[in-house]
Amino acid sequence: MKPSRPFVLTIGGFDPTGGAGVLADIKTAERLRCYGMAVLTANTAQREDKVIEVNWLSHKFIQAQCEALKHIEFKAIKIGIVHNVEMLTHVIEITTKYWPKATVIWDPVLKASDNTSFFDFDSKTDYNNILPKISIITPNSIELSWLSNLVNLEDSLDLLRTKTNIYLTGGHNKDKIGVDYFADKSGVKKLNPKAGTYTPKHGSGCILSTALASNIALDFPMHLVLLKSKRYIEKVLESNKTLLAYHYQ
Numbered sequence: 001m002k003p004s005r006p007f008v009l010t011i012g013g014f015d016p017t018g019g020a021g022v023l024a025d026i027k028t029a030e031r032l033r034c035y036g037m038a039v040l041t042a043n044t045a046q047r048e049d050k051v052i053e054v055n056w057l058s059h060k061f062i063q064a065q066c067e068a069l070k071h072i073e074f075k076a077i078k079i080g081i082v083h084n085v086e087m088l089t090h091v092i093e094i095t096t097k098y099w100p101k102a103t104v105i106w107d108p109v110l111k112a113s114d115n116t117s118f119f120d121f122d123s124k125t126d127y128n129n130i131l132p133k134i135s136i137i138t139p140n141s142i143e144l145s146w147l148s149n150l151v152n153l154e155d156s157l158d159l160l161r162t163k164t165n166i167y168l169t170g171g172h173n174k175d176k177i178g179v180d181y182f183a184d185k186s187g188v189k190k191l192n193p194k195a196g197t198y199t200p201k202h203g204s205g206c207i208l209s210t211a212l213a214s215n216i217a218l219d220f221p222m223h224l225v226l227l228k229s230k231r232y233i234e235k236v237l238e239s240n241k242t243l244l245a246y247h248y249q
Helices: 021-031 059-068 085-098 141-148 153-160 204-217 222-238
Strands: 007-014 035-046 051-056 074-079 103-106 165-168 180-184 187-191
Touching: 007 021, 007 085, 007 204, 021 035, 021 204, 035 059, 059 085, 074 085, 074 204, 085 103, 103 204, 141 153, 141 165, 153 165, 153 180, 153 187, 165 204, 187 222, 204 222
Parallel strands: 007 035, 007 074, 074 103
Antiparallel strands: 035 051, 165 180, 180 187
């Protein structure tokens, strides 16, 4: 099966509002002219402003879903919510086995905006063996500190960019709201926001990371991947004044 659009796989949770999780990811991929497919790690009961319940799926069922899609040549894979480091490791092992050439992006979601915990965090976990297997991570400033065990933003970027590429989202940085950073082994690049009237959106992190995956799948050079992805999330944030984004205007 070889359509004219590249395939993008999202591995994450189901959000019945469609604002976050794999539904938001599929909308993003479609809007950016990719063909999105999804594998679930969890089913959730939630509103756009509150998580009510999370039911995590078994490692066996996650693998079964991936195995069903192993004939598809995904150019990029986005990983969303996972329960713990064991599930993350399992997912990475599967993606490496079935799609070794795919670019893998991990959105390290620690908790929802209402503070509901998603990732079973252990400060003693060593991510040094995991991060090099991931092409790009997309943390906010809180998640960056969690992964690095450091408080200072610059120190965290300098440490982690030796392991993987980092797209640091600026929504949680009160000093520089909307200013993102991309860090790789060559250095740190500042990504300034476009002037606009923005309203926070449920699932904005999901959308941004999938925009990156989609633009990579479309074979844009990295500087355009970053620019196009940032402009896409800005359009989403401008789309209306509610917590639920519009992807088409």
